[in-house]
Amino acid sequence: MKKTLFDKVWDAHVVTSIEKGPQVLYIDQHLIHEVTSPQAFKELENRNIPVFRPNQVVATADHNTPTLNQHLPIKDVLSKNQLKQLSDNCKKHHITLYELGHKYNGIVHVMAPELGITQPGMTIVCGDSHTSTHGAFGTIAFGIGTSQVAQVFASQCLLLSKPKSLRVVINGKLKNGVLPKDVILYIISKLGTNAGTGYFCEYAGEVFENMSMEGRMTVCNMSIEMGARGGMIAPDAITFDYIKGRKFAPQGETLDNKIAYWKTLPTDAGATFDKEYVFDAADIEPMITYGTNPGMGIKITETIPTTNDASFEKSLAYMNFKKGESLINKAINYVFIGSCTNSRIEDFRVVADYVKGKQKAKNVTAWLVPGSKQVEAQIIEEGLKSIFVEAGFELRQPGCSACLAMNDDKIPQGEYCVSTSNRNFEGRQGQGSRTILASPLVAAATAIEGKIIDITKQLN
Numbered sequence: 001m002k003k004t005l006f007d008k009v010w011d012a013h014v015v016t017s018i019e020k021g022p023q024v025l026y027i028d029q030h031l032i033h034e035v036t037s038p039q040a041f042k043e044l045e046n047r048n049i050p051v052f053r054p055n056q057v058v059a060t061a062d063h064n065t066p067t068l069n070q071h072l073p074i075k076d077v078l079s080k081n082q083l084k085q086l087s088d089n090c091k092k093h094h095i096t097l098y099e100l101g102h103k104y105n106g107i108v109h110v111m112a113p114e115l116g117i118t119q120p121g122m123t124i125v126c127g128d129s130h131t132s133t134h135g136a137f138g139t140i141a142f143g144i145g146t147s148q149v150a151q152v153f154a155s156q157c158l159l160l161s162k163p164k165s166l167r168v169v170i171n172g173k174l175k176n177g178v179l180p181k182d183v184i185l186y187i188i189s190k191l192g193t194n195a196g197t198g199y200f201c202e203y204a205g206e207v208f209e210n211m212s213m214e215g216r217m218t219v220c221n222m223s224i225e226m227g228a229r230g231g232m233i234a235p236d237a238i239t240f241d242y243i244k245g246r247k248f249a250p251q252g253e254t255l256d257n258k259i260a261y262w263k264t265l266p267t268d269a270g271a272t273f274d275k276e277y278v279f280d281a282a283d284i285e286p287m288i289t290y291g292t293n294p295g296m297g298i299k300i301t302e303t304i305p306t307t308n309d310a311s312f313e314k315s316l317a318y319m320n321f322k323k324g325e326s327l328i329n330k331a332i333n334y335v336f337i338g339s340c341t342n343s344r345i346e347d348f349r350v351v352a353d354y355v356k357g358k359q360k361a362k363n364v365t366a367w368l369v370p371g372s373k374q375v376e377a378q379i380i381e382e383g384l385k386s387i388f389v390e391a392g393f394e395l396r397q398p399g400c401s402a403c404l405a406m407n408d409d410k411i412p413q414g415e416y417c418v419s420t421s422n423r424n425f426e427g428r429q430g431q432g433s434r435t436i437l438a439s440p441l442v443a444a445a446t447a448i449e450g451k452i453i454d455i456t457k458q459l460n
Contacts, residue, residue, distance in 0.1 A: 002271035004165050005234050006200045007368045009140045009265065013123045015157055022161045028122040030152045031108050032095075034082040035063045035406070036283055040149035041089040045146070045334060047190050051093040053156045059090050059097040059320045062107045064406035067369055067396035070100050078408045079407065091152075104247070106372020109133040109340040113217065114374055116246025120235035120262040130340050130422060131230070132223045136216035137243075138235035138265050140200070143224070163229045163432035164274040166199035167267075168227025170207040172281030177459035179350065180215030181342060181420065183207060183214055184222040185287035189297035191277060196228025199275065201235050202267065207281050213242040214346040222422050225294040234266035286455050288327060289437040291315040296424075300328070300442065301454055318426055319434050327452050334417035335366040335447040336429070337440055338396075339403035342420035343371030345378045347440040351393075352384040354444040359390035361450025367409065368393050369401040393447065418446040 003011070015024040037059070044051065051057065064079040074080040083100060090097035098104040104111055109130055112118045120138040122340065125131060127149045134141035144158070151158055168187055201223050208216065213359055216233045223231025240259050243249045250258050285299040292315040298304065304316070306323040316322065337343070337351055347366065360366055368388055370376040379385050388395050402409040403421040411417040412431030420443050421428075424435035438446070444457050 001266040004167075004267045004271045005138060005202055005232055005265055006140065006165050007271070009121055009123065009138070010237070012121070013140070022159050024157050025123060025160050026157055027125050027152050028056065029058070029112075029117060029124045030059060030156075031112055031117075031124065031126035031128075031131070032059045032086075032149065033062050033108050033126070033128065033177045034086040036146050036149060038085045039146045040127070040153055041093070043147075043150040045155055048156045049290065051095065051153045051386075052281070054094045056156060057095045057153070058112065059086060059095055060105055060108050060111055061086060061098070061100045062105075062398075062402070063400045065076065065100050065399040066407055067367075067399045067401045067409055070397045076407070081215055101373075102411065103377075106370075106374065107340045107343065107400055109217075109221065110343060110371030110375065113137070114246065114372060116243055116249030119243060119249070119258070120239060121265055125158070128288050129224050130221050132228070133217050133221040133340055135220040135223065135230050135232040136213060137239055138232060138262065140230065140232070141220075142230040163200045164198055166196060166201045166228065166275045167273040167277070168201060168203050169276065169278045169286075170203075170281055171205045171206040172207065174207060174281050174284060175459075176187060177286055177441055177455060178284050179286075179439040179441055180211055180218040182287045183284055184219045184225075185289065185294065185297045185437060186284045187279070188222065188226045188295045189287065190279065191226050191295075193225060193293050193295040194227045196223065197227040199228050201226075201228040201231045202273070203231060204267070208233050209236065211238075212346060213238060217344070218341055222294065225422060235262045236266075286439060286442050288375065288418075288442060288452065289435075290319060290321055290327060292318055292424055292426050294422065294424060294437060297437070300452070301456060302326075328454050330416070330452045331363070332414055332416050332418050332436070332446050332451055333363050333365065334403040334411050335364055335420065335443050336369070336409075336411075336417055336419040337443050338367065338369030338401050339419075339421035340371065340400070342421045342440050343369060343375065345375050347380075347420065348375070348379055348384055350440045351444040352387045353395065354441060355391040355448060356387050358391055358448050360447050363450045364447050366393045366447040367402060369396045370398050371411070372398050391448075402429050404428060411435070418452065420442050
């Protein structure tokens with residue numbers, strides 16, 4: 001029987017099946033952070049249950065951590081308490097924790113891949129919806145709720161119904177300046193935010209085969225925004241080269257054996273999917289969003305659609321945009337480059353290449369927030385920090401930052417922010433804030449000009 005990548009990984013992890021019902025799935029790696037773990041730990045305590053396999057749990061502090069003065073005591077009481085709770089729980093249950101300031105600290109979906117914790121063929125869960133990021137390695141990775149976090153703590157398993165399969169194929173060559181963020185925003189704009197509901201999505205074709213691991217992570221990260229349970233890309237030589245030599249990656253003969261197995265994971269020729277979509281790379285251009293969900297996206301050169309729909313009009317009213325309007329020359333006062341979608345070194349290299357020798361517009365506050373301490377170190381080592389500082393950008397310390405405004409990094413009410421994060425919901429970046437999602441290149445250009453520009457004119 002021909003199997004998909006998803007089938008192969010899923011089937012290899014089924015512990016037992018309930019007749020005509022859900023299956024018990026074994027979880028290889030459990031990632032946790034300070035926000036969704038305290039209640040789960042509390043449940044274990046109340047029921048006097050130990051953490052079953054602490055060696056397969058890794059913790060980091062990221063969601064509501066400050067991105068300035070991380071060496072000083074935390075002022076925010078909630079954040080301070082959550083970080084202390086995480087530290088106490090990890091100590092009690094012998095779980096590895098990368099606390100604020102640790103050289104391996106960072107956003108959970110940035111630090112795990114860069115440490116070699118994420119490997120092909122795994123099942124990975126975290127109490128965070130963007131766990132789908134790890135699917136870039138050919139893993140089944142998905143977000144779980146707090147009660148499920150407790151389940152994995154107690155048993156290293158989850159009771160689940162197997163999702164259906166979906167494939168998105170894009171062949172051809174991307175135009176100059178079209179980044180992985182544009183690819184996924186384009187897909188979601190075409191399919192909508194519900195197309196993936198009940199499915200696990202595999203991305204296939206030349207565009208993804210030629211993408212770096214960092215680009216693949218950006219794409220898989222936003223699978224959740226089209227409603228999918230997760231996204232996957234088949235592991236290949238690019239994947240194996242990325243993993244080699246990382247802190248927790250297998251080595252020597254063990255690595256050779258792993259790679260031999262990983263090479264068996266890609267979807268078999270002739271395997272069928274429940275749903276399939278095919279796009280042409282030539283049709284994709286730099287993208288921006290105009291509304292309050294990630295499906296409300298357009299090519300930067302296009303105008304806002306003229307749809308007649310109550311929720312569409314509500315969204316436009318919140319953003320203070322009009323049907324048929326172009327966003328070119330729209331004044332922007334805030335730019336945020338970071339989040340688990342676009343805070344890796346490749347993203348900052350793109351920004352540095354663009355802003356080098358230029359000066360940020362006076363009206364713009366531009367925050368650059370690396371996804372981890374390791375990315376922060378790379379920015380400094382590669383000389384990118386001096387480029388950013390000279391251009392007037394503010395390089396902050398690692399964390400989720402202004403992606404979800406759980407810390408001090410908030411966009412003021414009524415202000416627009418061109419953001420490389422993954423969600424543009426109402427109030428996502430601060431109460432009353434207005435988010436426009438874009439690639440690091442479009443965000444960098446906006447910061448320099450103080451307004452949205454037609455970046456395609458500079459690229460051609």
